Amino acid sequence: MRFQTAAASLLGLAVLPILMPWLEFVLTLAIAKGFAALGVAVLLRAGLISIGHAMFFAASAYGVAFLSRAGVADFALAMLASVLLAASLGVIVGTFLVRYRAIFFAMLNLAVSMVFYALCSKLYGLTGGTDGMAVPIPTVFGVSLPDPAFKSLLYYFSLILMVVVGFALHHYLNSPLGQALSAVHSNEIRLEYLGVPVWAVLLIAYAASAGLAGMGGAIAGFAVGRVVPDFAFWTASGHLILIAVLGGIGGVPGAFIGAVFLELLHSAAVSVTDAWNLIVGAALILVIVFLPSGFYGLMKQEKAPSL
Amino acid sequence: MSSAFIPLLLDSLASAALIFFAAVGLTLVFSVLKVLNVAHGSLYSIGGYLAASLSLFVASRGLNPYFSFVALLLSAALVAAVLGPLLEATLIRWVCGKSEAVQILATFGLFLILEDLQRIIFGVQSYYEDTPMRLMGTTTLGGVVYLNYQLVLIGVALAVIFGLRFLIRHTRLGRLMAAVVADREMAQSIGINTDRIFLLAFSLGVFLAALGGALSTPTSGIAPGLGADTMVLAFAVAAIGGLGQIEGAALASLIVGVARVTAVYVAPEFDAVAPYAAMLVVLLVRPYGLLGTMKIRKV
Numbered sequence: 001m002r003f004q005t006a007a008a009s010l011l012g013l014a015v016l017p018i019l020m021p022w023l024e025f026v027l028t029l030a031i032a033k034g035f036a037a038l039g040v041a042v043l044l045r046a047g048l049i050s051i052g053h054a055m056f057f058a059a060s061a062y063g064v065a066f067l068s069r070a071g072v073a074d075f076a077l078a079m080l081a082s083v084l085l086a087a088s089l090g091v092i093v094g095t096f097l098v099r100y101r102a103i104f105f106a107m108l109n110l111a112v113s114m115v116f117y118a119l120c121s122k123l124y125g126l127t128g129g130t131d132g133m134a135v136p137i138p139t140v141f142g143v144s145l146p147d148p149a150f151k152s153l154l155y156y157f158s159l160i161l162m163v164v165v166g167f168a169l170h171h172y173l174n175s176p177l178g179q180a181l182s183a184v185h186s187n188e189i190r191l192e193y194l195g196v197p198v199w200a201v202l203l204i205a206y207a208a209s210a211g212l213a214g215m216g217g218a219i220a221g222f223a224v225g226r227v228v229p230d231f232a233f234w235t236a237s238g239h240l241i242l243i244a245v246l247g248g249i250g251g252v253p254g255a256f257i258g259a260v261f262l263e264l265l266h267s268a269a270v271s272v273t274d275a276w277n278l279i280v281g282a283a284l285i286l287v288i289v290f291l292p293s294g295f296y297g298l299m300k301q302e303k304a305p306s307l
Numbered sequence: 308m309s310s311a312f313i314p315l316l317l318d319s320l321a322s323a324a325l326i327f328f329a330a331v332g333l334t335l336v337f338s339v340l341k342v343l344n345v346a347h348g349s350l351y352s353i354g355g356y357l358a359a360s361l362s363l364f365v366a367s368r369g370l371n372p373y374f375s376f377v378a379l380l381l382s383a384a385l386v387a388a389v390l391g392p393l394l395e396a397t398l399i400r401w402v403c404g405k406s407e408a409v410q411i412l413a414t415f416g417l418f419l420i421l422e423d424l425q426r427i428i429f430g431v432q433s434y435y436e437d438t439p440m441r442l443m444g445t446t447t448l449g450g451v452v453y454l455n456y457q458l459v460l461i462g463v464a465l466a467v468i469f470g471l472r473f474l475i476r477h478t479r480l481g482r483l484m485a486a487v488v489a490d491r492e493m494a495q496s497i498g499i500n501t502d503r504i505f506l507l508a509f510s511l512g513v514f515l516a517a518l519g520g521a522l523s524t525p526t527s528g529i530a531p532g533l534g535a536d537t538m539v540l541a542f543a544v545a546a547i548g549g550l551g552q553i554e555g556a557a558l559a560s561l562i563v564g565v566a567r568v569t570a571v572y573v574a575p576e577f578d579a580v581a582p583y584a585a586m587l588v589v590l591l592v593r594p595y596g597l598l599g600t601m602k603i604r605k606v
Contacts, residue, residue, distance in 0.1 A: 049408040069601055096591060102407045106547045106593045111586045116538055118579040234539050238345075238415045245412055275427060283417030285398065288413050 007254070013159060013260070026267050027224045027260065031158040034259035035216030037243035038169065039209030044241075045173070046202060047185035048101070051237045052109030053213045055116045058231035060086040060214030061221030062120070065133035075138040079218050081121050086214020087207050094206030098199060101188075113232055121229035132228030135221045137215070158219050165215070166252045172208070173252070181205055213240075243282050248294020250254075257295050299306045308465055314451050315568055321457040323564025324464035326582075328519025329537050330544035330556045331467065332512035338488055338551030339508035345414040348538025349392065349421035349554055354517025355529040356425060357382035359434035362524070366438060375438040379521040386517035391510025399509060400502070422534055433530035441526040460522060467515065468557050475553075484508055488551075516541075543586040549599025558597060559589075 017024035036057045041048055063082035072078060097108050120127045127133060137150050145153065172178045180201045183191045191198055221227045228237065247258025262280070269276055289292065325406055333347045361378035443455035457594045476482035486494040487504045495501050520529070520537075544563050548555025566581040589597060 044408065047406070047408065049411055051411065100594055103550065104590065106407065106411060107542060108587070108590050108594075110539065110542060111546070111583050111590060114583040115587060118583060122576045122579055124576075218317035227418065229444075233535070235535055238418075241412060275423050277419040278423035278427075281416040281423070284419070285413055288409060288416070289401065292409075296345055 001149035008203070010068040010159070010163065014156070017155060023267075024151060025223060026263050028151070028155045028158055029220060030259045030263035031155075031162055031222060031256065032216040032220035033243055033263070034162065034256035035165070035219070036213040037240050037247070037259055038252065039212030039216075040240045041247075041255050042169075042181070042205050042209045042212070042242040043251040044244060045178075045185065046205060048202070049106045049241065050109040050209075051106050051234055051241070052111075052113030053209065053240050054234070055109075055113035055232045056086040056090060056210040056213035056238035057146045057217035057220070057236070057240070058120065058227065058229070058239075059089055059116065060217035061135065061227035061231055062127065062133065063214075064218050064221045065227050068136050068138065069133070073136075073139045074142075075222075076136055079215075082218040082221075083211055083214045086210035086217065090210020090214075091203070094203050094210070098202035098206055110234055110237070113237060114234060117229050117234075118230040120232060127229070130229055135225050135227055137225075138222070138300050143161050154219065154222055155280065161215070161219075162256060165212070166256075169200040169208075169212075170252045177201060177204065242280065246284065246287055246294055248296030250293055250296050254294055254296035261295065308332050313449055315572060317448075317453060317457070317461075318571075319561070319565040320461045321564075321570055324460040325519060325523050325559040326540055326544050326563055327464050327557055327560035327585040328515055328522065329469070329541035330548070330560060331471070331553060332515035332519075333541045334545040334548065334551055334553060334556045335471070335515070336509055336512035337375070337459055337478075337545070338553075339484055340399065340400060340403055340505050342410050343407065343414070343550070344399070344409055344512075345538065346394075346418040346421055347512070347533040347541055348536070349418055349425070350386065350513050350516040351520040351523075351537045351541070352529065352534035353390070353421065353425060354383050354386050354520030355524045355533060356429045356434065356520075357386060357517070358521030359436045359524045359529050360429065362436040363434070364400040372438050372442055375436075375442070379439060379525075380518075383514055387514030391513040392506055394513070395506045395509040400505070403505070418534070418538070422531075425534070426531060431531050433528055434524065435528040437525045437528075455528070456525060460526075463522065463558075464560075467518075468553070471553050480507065486594035511516045540582055543582045546596055547586050547589045549596025552596065555596055555598035 013027060017027060036053060039056070040050060040053050060082040063085040064078050067078050068079060072081070093112055097105060097112070100108055121130050123129070137145065137147060139145075140150070140153060173181075180191065180196055180198075183196075184198055184201065188198055191201075217231065220231075243258040243262055244255050245258070246262060248254035265279075265284065266276060269279060273279070323606075329348070329351050332350075333344060334348070336342060336344055343558055358379045361382050361525075362375040365374045365378050366372070394417070398413060402413045430591040440454060443459065445452050446455055446458065447453070475485060483494075483499055483504055484507075486499060487501055491501060494504075520533075523529075540563070544559045545556055546559075547562060548557070548559035563582045566585050567578050570578040570581040593599070
């Protein structure tokens with residue numbers, strides 16, 4: 001039953017942009033944000049809330065822009081390099097930050113990401129300041145594609161990547177390494193007594209979540225064609241947490257359900273009202289109060305992990 | 308050297324004063340309710356918008372310009388009287404005692420709502436109303452011209468620090484608050500109405516934020532996005548000082564004020580980086596802040 005649902009929704013995602021071409025950009029962006037929200041959700045499982053993951057999202061998009069400025073025009077290479085860049089940044093930042101918990105963890109992530117944001121918007125000579133940097137259309141295995149063809153390719157590439165990465169992450173979360181995350185949340189000291197190095201468990205999770213955010217950032221950079229410092233502003237990080245919680249942190253699909261739902265709702269709402277943040281804010285509060293395991297929790301029979 | 312030092316010091320103090328208003332309310336609310344209110348910056352900007360609107364109204368009616376001072380104070384009081392109890396009795400009371408993730412998310416939702424409401428009510432244009440600043444004139448110190456308004460800001464910030472100290476140490480309400488901070492359950496069991504204390508403390512926090520916003524409008528005007536910017540700054544200051552520490556917030560505002568102004572004088576491209584860099588350094592060394600105390604891990 002669950003397999004059918006998943007297959008049907010994937011098929012739906014694959015066909016929708018053919019029926020309604022304007023949805024392609026919306027859905028590409030949704031999947032990009034879904035990757036980043038998935039990264040946030042991984043940490044949320046350990047009870048760690050990061051108000052700074054937009055930094056990795058932005059760092060990777062800047063990475064793509066810098067690579068193409070340096071003459072690296074290959075799509076696959078740019079994707080790979082920028083994800084690795086985000087993950088390495090995650091290892092460096094994570095080494096310091098995974099020692100902290102709760103509000104301290106949240107605030108330190110905020111501080112790091114705001115330093116990054118401020119640097120991106122102030123170092124005009126390097127990053128173009130608040131104007132940002134252009135992300136030109138790359139070549140795909142040596143072939144240079146026209147804009148619409150590349151955007152379609154990007155969308156279906158993201159869709160396939162979503163499935164592949166989704167499965168990989170599902171296995172990770174169900175492995176002892178991933179299960180340890182929930183254990184950190186429920187009782188960290190017990191875990192230490194069992195001989196599990198909590199520090200290593202969290203650092204791996206942090207690097208993975210940074211890499212996921214980077215994956216989303218690179219896709220978003222290519223889709224939008226420009227990266228601006230606002231990618232890293234703290235409200236962007238807040239939106240990532242929002243997507244993760246809205247969809248539910250109980251499983252991999254949650255983040256993508258949240259992202260696709262939110263982006264579709266957004267494109268539907270802008271034609272009616274411009275009070276978009278009002279709607280999202282109210283929805284967020286309602287979900288937290290009445291549906292703590294998110295939309296994904298609704299679909300699962302057994303009790304899904306929640307905040 | 309000293310000729311360059313005094314302007315730097317005064318600018319730092321004035322900058323610190325404004326940051327202090329935003330941070331002290333956040334830290335006060337955190338110390339009493341144990342809730343980190345992500346929507347705090349919006350309350351600051353709502354205070355600013357209301358003050359600017361009221362001042363413009365005073366000016367447009369041709370009333371005595373000195374009424375604009377009244378408008379500043381009145382707007383802060385209004386925001387506190389209306390939004391304080393309204394928010395506390397609904398969302399804030401619900402998130403009390405929930406996990407940090409829930410608190411941060413729920414108040415982030417509130418932040419989104421308040422930001423949009425401001426945009427709908429006050430529009431997206433920036434407000435600029437400097438009557439109070441012009442009325443106060445300038446002072447020349449050592450050949451440099453200062454706005455008296457800036458000096459008054461420093462005075463008001465000092466008054467707030469000492470006022471809060473007096474409130475907490477020497478009044479019945481303050482002692483009740485201290486009791487609730489020390490041990491919530493024990494306070495409740497000896498008959499202290501904690502709900503009432505929470506309501507008052509939260510409204511006081513809202514008042515301080517709105518006052519900061521109102522006082523900032525004559526010098527810097529107000530535009531959309533101020534709430535989000537103020538929020539992170541207040542966060543940084545409260546964290547540097549130690550969440551829940553009022554004197555810590557004062558000390559941290561001073562540090563951030565000096566850091567920012569020094570950056571403006573020395574390397575202007577880094578003025579926005581300075582507060583967060585300071586926050587990062589302090590938190591990595593002392594995660595509970597300069598004056599904060601470490602919590603003991605519980606099994």
